[in-house]
Amino acid sequence: MIVILYIAITAYLVGLTVWVLYREKEWGLQAVCALVLIPLLLRLFGMK
Amino acid sequence: MNPIHRAHALLAISLLACAVAGAKFVRQWTPEPLFPSAALTRQGMLSDYKPELKGAAGDTEIYYFEGEKPGGTVLICGGTHPNEPAAYVAAVAILENLRVSAGRVIVIPRANKAGFMHTDSQEAMVHSYRIETPHGMRVFRNGSRFTAPVKQWPDPTIYVNPRGEFWDGLCVDCGPNNPGPGNQTLAGSDSRNLNRVYPGKTDGTMTEQVGYAIMTLIRKEGVGLAIDFHEASPEYPTINVMVAHQRAADVASWATLSLSEDGVEIGLDASAIMLRGLSHREWGDGSPAMPVLFESANVAQGRLKGRVNEEQITKGIDLTYHRAELIQKKLNERLANDAAKAIAAGREPGERSRKILYVSIPEGGIPIEVRAGRHVQGAKRLIEAFSEMEPDRAVELGGLPSYKALVADGLGQYLHGPGGQPPATIVED
Numbered sequence: 001m002i003v004i005l006y007i008a009i010t011a012y013l014v015g016l017t018v019w020v021l022y023r024e025k026e027w028g029l030q031a032v033c034a035l036v037l038i039p040l041l042l043r044l045f046g047m048k
Numbered sequence: 049m050n051p052i053h054r055a056h057a058l059l060a061i062s063l064l065a066c067a068v069a070g071a072k073f074v075r076q077w078t079p080e081p082l083f084p085s086a087a088l089t090r091q092g093m094l095s096d097y098k099p100e101l102k103g104a105a106g107d108t109e110i111y112y113f114e115g116e117k118p119g120g121t122v123l124i125c126g127g128t129h130p131n132e133p134a135a136y137v138a139a140v141a142i143l144e145n146l147r148v149s150a151g152r153v154i155v156i157p158r159a160n161k162a163g164f165m166h167t168d169s170q171e172a173m174v175h176s177y178r179i180e181t182p183h184g185m186r187v188f189r190n191g192s193r194f195t196a197p198v199k200q201w202p203d204p205t206i207y208v209n210p211r212g213e214f215w216d217g218l219c220v221d222c223g224p225n226n227p228g229p230g231n232q233t234l235a236g237s238d239s240r241n242l243n244r245v246y247p248g249k250t251d252g253t254m255t256e257q258v259g260y261a262i263m264t265l266i267r268k269e270g271v272g273l274a275i276d277f278h279e280a281s282p283e284y285p286t287i288n289v290m291v292a293h294q295r296a297a298d299v300a301s302w303a304t305l306s307l308s309e310d311g312v313e314i315g316l317d318a319s320a321i322m323l324r325g326l327s328h329r330e331w332g333d334g335s336p337a338m339p340v341l342f343e344s345a346n347v348a349q350g351r352l353k354g355r356v357n358e359e360q361i362t363k364g365i366d367l368t369y370h371r372a373e374l375i376q377k378k379l380n381e382r383l384a385n386d387a388a389k390a391i392a393a394g395r396e397p398g399e400r401s402r403k404i405l406y407v408s409i410p411e412g413g414i415p416i417e418v419r420a421g422r423h424v425q426g427a428k429r430l431i432e433a434f435s436e437m438e439p440d441r442a443v444e445l446g447g448l449p450s451y452k453a454l455v456a457d458g459l460g461q462y463l464h465g466p467g468g469q470p471p472a473t474i475v476e477d
Contacts, residue, residue, distance in 0.1 A: 006202060022055045030051065034058035038065050046198045047070040048166070 010044045076175055076189055077165045082109070082140055082157060083464035085447060087147040089114040094156070097268060098250070098261035105162040105199040106258040110265070111143055111155045119151025120272040120441025122431055123265070123337070127158040128242050128327070130191025131168055132279035133177060133361050134344050134419030137188060139277055141424055141462050142448060145471060151435075151443030154269060159276075160242040160258065162199045164191035173348070177361045179416070180458075182472035183465020190348075190361060195240035195255045203236035207244070209325035210256055214247035214263050214334030221295065221333045225321065228333070232324035243276070246330035266335045272441045273299065273434045274337040276327040277423045281350030282369055282405045284343075289315035290426065291341040293332030300340050302433035303426065310429070310451050312422050338434065342426050344419035345407040365413030369405070376404040417459045425451035 017040060021033035042048040049057075084091070090112040095102035126139025139157040146153060158164060167173035167190060179186045197203075211230030215222065222228060229247060238244040240255050248260025266274055273296070280287050292300035297318065304316045319328040319339075331339035347353055347366035354368035380401045387397035407414075428448055435442035449462045462471050 002202060018059065021058060022052065024055075025051045027049075027051075027054055030054055030058055034062045037059070037062040038069070041062065041066045042070055042073070045066075045070065047066075047073045048198065 007044065010040060014040045014044055072175065073166065076167075076191075079158070079161070079164065080186075080188055081468070082143060083468045083470075084111050084143050085113075085146050087113055087447070094258065094261045094265070097264040098257055101254075101257055101261055104254055104257075105165065105196065106160070106254045108156060108158050108161040108258075111157075113146050113148040113153045113155070115148040115150040115152065115444060117150035117444070119443050120434070120438060121152045121154065121269050122434070122443050123154045123156070123269075123271045123274040124427060125156045125159045125262070125274070125276045125327070127156070127164065127191075128160055128276055129193045129278060130158070130160060130163040130189070131173070131193050131349060132277075132346055133188065133190060133348075134346065134416050134423065135277035135279050135342075137179070137416060137459060137463075138420040138423035138427075140188075141420060141454075141459060142427065144464050145447045145449065145462055146445065147447040149444040149446060151441065152269075153431075153443065153445065154265070154271070156262070159262065160191075160195060160255070162195040162254065162258075163193065163240075163242070164189050165196040165199070166192050168192045168194070172356050174356060174358050174361065177358045179362065179460045179463060181460040181463050181465050181469075183467070183469040186460070186463055186466050193241060194237055195242070197240070200240055200254045203239050205236050207234045207236050207239040208232065209234065209238075209245055210247070210249040210252055212247050212249050212260065214260075214267075214330070218267070219333060220336050221293075226333065227322065227324075229324045229330055234325070238325075243278070243327055244325040246325055246327055247334040263331070263334055266331055266337050271335070271337045272438060273430060273443075274327070274331050274335075274339045275427050275430060276331075276339065276341045277427075278341055278343050279346035279349060279419065280343045281352075282345050282347060282407045282409055283350055283352065285403075285406050286317060287343050287345050287406045288313070288422070289317050289343050290430075291317045291319050291328045291343070293319045293328050293339045295332050295336075296338035296340050299338055299430060299433045299437055302437065303340075303429040306429040306433065307426060310425055312425055312451055314422065314426065340430055342423050344422050345409070345414055346419065347409060347413070359413070361416065363413045363415050364409075364419065365411075366409065367411070369409040370411050373405055373409050376402070379404075415455075417455050420459055421449075421451040421454035424448055424454065
């Protein structure tokens with residue numbers, strides 16, 4: 001059960017980061033979003 | 049560039065990086081092939097002893113070598129901690145060369161199979177290492193001390209190893225002074241450390257179920273002598289030793305003497321009764337087996353190691369550790385001088401020496417041949433001692449290379465080729 005909750009939190013963070021990536025105008029902050037996405041996606045897909 | 053277009057491009061780069069890194073992580077999930085010797089009589093799985101593990105990442109291969117003559121049963125475990133390479137390849141070298149004429153030997157080369165699926169996080173460890181054989185290069189995965197978190201998570205804040213039925217009801221060695229398992233508090237990540245979860249728990253986490261299944265195997269198969277191969281960092285006091293349960297003390301003492309004749313200097317530690325969850329303690333308390341754990345020195349595990357590379361694993365070379373040894377030598381010379389001066393002046397001598405490393409790390413390193421050779425020779429001598437002291441349960445072996453042969457010829461000489469070609473040389477000891 002708790003694993004589903006953790007995956008849901010990760011999915012929420014991925015969604016939030018993508019939303020910020022598209023909403024942000026400054027390229028530096030967009031790049032930060034892209035970097036943050038990598039470990040979040042790896043965790044979401046269960047690869048690391 | 050338009051911010052939306054830039055977001056598209058950055059998202060694509062993230063997904064690409066994720067795919068490249070992910071492919072590398074996922075590649076480590078595939079077990080490298082092992083090639084048991086022709087004397088193998090049967091292969092099973094750990095889930096044979098606990099069906100709930102069937103299909104789980106922790107379900108691992110078990111190899112049975114049965115002699116024609118009756119005798120006792122010996123269990124050899126490697127890969128309990130997959131970041132201890134010599135402990136793994138020693139079990140593989142035994143698996144690929146062993147012949148048994150009397151009794152039975154059971155080999156579990158990858159005891160914590162789910163620990164081979166990843167490396168220790170934040171350590172920048174190499175994912176694999178290569179060993180040259182006469183038929184080509186063999187590649188072995190370098191894993192983690194812990195079960196992969198993608199297969200068992202989240203960790204508790206504090207882990208208490210389980211008590212379980214192997215203590216409550218089935219305990220074999222539970223005197224009034226023995227507190228038993230279930231009281232030891234450990235770091236949360238130790239819930240994924242196979243050598244802290246014994247005697248395991250039937251309805252526990254995957255690692256606890258693996259521990260439970262190994263305990264069940266030991267009891268069900270009537271294992272008399274149980275050997276668990278390990279490695280440790282040079283600054284860890286329990287190094288180049290056997291750690292023996294009190295029931296195995298005589299057999300281990302005998303083996304220690306035999307090993308010194310072979311040129312393998314090895315210490316003998318008693319398994320601490322208060323240190324719970326470890327194989328050398330719980331295997332013995334929860335079954336009639338004689339458990340013995342082996343430790344060799346692995347610089348790749350230590351906190352003082354320099355930049356991580358494959359040579360640390362295969363050649364045992366780490367110049368940072370070598371430097372630490374030189375510093376220790378100078379420090380101890382100074383402390384000894386100061387103490388001598390203090391005595392001459394009629395004062396109390398202070399500290400006379402200090403231990404930083406518990407093993408000497410030469411500039412040329414401690415190669416995997418030496419470390420795995422200690423394990424293979426140690427297992428042979430233990431089994432010989434067990435057979436001498438328990439003649440009704442004797443186990444007779446053949447085919448295994450000696451320590452001297454392994455060191456002289458290299459480990460690869462005693463491994464099958466990458467496609468399964470047999471080892472080039474079989475040296476009878």
